[in-house]
Amino acid sequence: MARLQKSIDKRTALLKSTLGLINEGGVQEACMSKVAKMANVSPATIYLYFENKQDLVNQLYNETRELFSKNAFKDFDESMPVKKSFKAIWYNIAEFRLKYNEEASFLAQCESTPIVEEDRCKKDLHHLKPLVDLWLRGQQEGIIKEIEPYLLYAYTIYPMSFVLNKEDRKVEPDFLEAAFNAAWDAIKL
């Protein structure tokens, strides 16, 4: 039990170190020895948990994206009205960006940089399925513009990675509300 826990902790520490280092200086700065040292572990130990560097980064990416999705659709309720539901998701994601600052900017970096080996296309919005479905419903109800999800995403969710990524910014409720309104106005009919 204690044994297993210790292993899990080490794995987590390694992922965390990688996350931090990549955020600071890109993949090239996250060398195995630094990752190891930061996690208080020998370089060789990394290879007990990950096949190689690419695998380490890939797993970090996958788990981070899962964390993202989990947060995005927290308390998701299909029966709610479209706008309300959308607003909830939007705020969830905003909250994620603020709460998991490091994870969020790592994801942003992955989206525009070839650091992750992507099996499925990065931009197919697969990880946002419920949101895409919601938009579809909104379009059927005549509330949301008849444009492809791709665009809807680009004008509602994507801007957040820019707006909220700043470390120094203190985000006020007003600011968030303004941002949400812009998003909603961009896609509402």
Add this chain to the structure above:
Amino acid sequence: MARLQKSIDKRTALLKSTLGLINEGGVQEACMSKVAKMANVSPATIYLYFENKQDLVNQLYNETRELFSKNAFKDFDESMPVKKSFKAIWYNIAEFRLKYNEEASFLAQCESTPIVEEDRCKKDLHHLKPLVDLWLRGQQEGIIKEIEPYLLYAYTIYPMSFVLNKEDRKVEPDFLEAAFNAAWDAIKL
């Protein structure tokens, strides 16, 4: 004259090579020897034109951003009405993203990755001064929402780097129009 031209050509070839390699595989993939080989030049020659790798990347970034600005404000006319002027700029940028595909995705990569040493903050919109001024005028005229330029940018220009970055996508006029409308709706009063 021919001498000088040859030098300029070499410098340009080096920048172009770097651009291509970084786009393909990130900074780490753009090693000096590859850059040199791709530009039909000896590795040592790079150091006649650039201080070191970082300088090479920095100059590439600066010049690419200048190219961006130049294109964004092509035929810019302060006397035009706000919306028309904004639309012109927006389409200019879209055109840039499509015409200079490589340059554009490089810029996108720079925006979310620490590959460029940034003296001035990346996100101060300094390179978009005329657009910011235009927005200000729009706000004074009561046409545009009273939110900070930062947000205006996030919901009008920034999404393009997502929407138009896809290599495979064939962009139809309809699509562009829909995208512009979303942008405008997001910020108009």
Add this chain to the structure above:
Amino acid sequence: MARLQKSIDKRTALLKSTLGLINEGGVQEACMSKVAKMANVSPATIYLYFENKQDLVNQLYNETRELFSKNAFKDFDESMPVKKSFKAIWYNIAEFRLKYNEEASFLAQCESTPIVEEDRCKKDLHHLKPLVDLWLRGQQEGIIKEIEPYLLYAYTIYPMSFVLNKEDRKVEPDFLEAAFNAAWDAIKL
């Protein structure tokens, strides 16, 4: 009893794994973890039976050579005539090379490679004492050339490691006979 047997089995399995791996790819390919995995054992377990890698290889060498000797002088009878006795030994060794293919090519590898720490000189023929004595008798009887055992070995036994080492070769009785005749002709008076 069962306890002890299990231990012996493990030790044997480890030696066998080492043998196989070294034959396939040389000493460098026989790393402790592979040896362990192949023997269905933890790497740490190896060190219960052997001091270190060198010791493992040494013991493998010694035991293999003992196996060789045991086979070479199977049914050895001092009272038989020289040529008959020599022929018997020669065929014993040939049989060993064919039956214990792996062991034989491992021994061959040891003979020309510094993988074993040799206390006694590899080439002193110490493990072939009875054969050397037989040759001596043959020389006293005027049947065998008056040249040193070293040479006698080189032209009778040593060639077998070349001739019979081929995995794919199907050895016919004719072939064996021809080989033996060559050996005998080389040293007979």
Add this chain to the structure above:
Amino acid sequence: MARLQKSIDKRTALLKSTLGLINEGGVQEACMSKVAKMANVSPATIYLYFENKQDLVNQLYNETRELFSKNAFKDFDESMPVKKSFKAIWYNIAEFRLKYNEEASFLAQCESTPIVEEDRCKKDLHHLKPLVDLWLRGQQEGIIKEIEPYLLYAYTIYPMSFVLNKEDRKVEPDFLEAAFNAAWDAIKL
């Protein structure tokens, strides 16, 4: 000119270092840093002349074998009688083994160890073509036993790698003659 010579020298020094180290302790002992240091060169320099370690070893093997062949068939004259010609070749090879002690024992090591990537089978005697042809002629003339070249080689040339490989042995003409006689007796009709 001096430039080119210096390059060739370095390459040669690297091959020589590799040869020495492999002879002393097998391939595993010939690590790139040792090879480099022994050749008074930086580890990175090796990669200017060789693709990787395997390539280094392969090239060493190929060139050494060429050296062997060149020496073996020095002053080769097809018109000479079979036995005389064979004797000349045999002595050439013996001379090679004595003169190029290191090269010879390296070749011996290669013959029984998987350190070289072999496209053609190691044992097809391709590098001894003239000798094989000579044997054929000898068989047609009824001088040499009707056995395959493989066996002829095993009982005439192969034993030398055992007999003459010893560093400490001082080889007397008598010894050489005895060895040659054994070889000839083994295969003559």
Add this chain to the structure above:
DNA sequence: AATGAATGAGCCTTCATTCAT
């Protein structure tokens, strides 16, 4: 101005070995 050769530092990874259980 231009270069090919050269390199030291450093990176990813492996391995023989040990230790806590």
Add this chain to the structure above:
DNA sequence: AATGAATGAAGGCTCATTCAT
């Protein structure tokens, strides 16, 4: 007796940079 986890040291290799020409 047995092990899986852990590791320091080392190995092969790459890269940004320099130097002699």
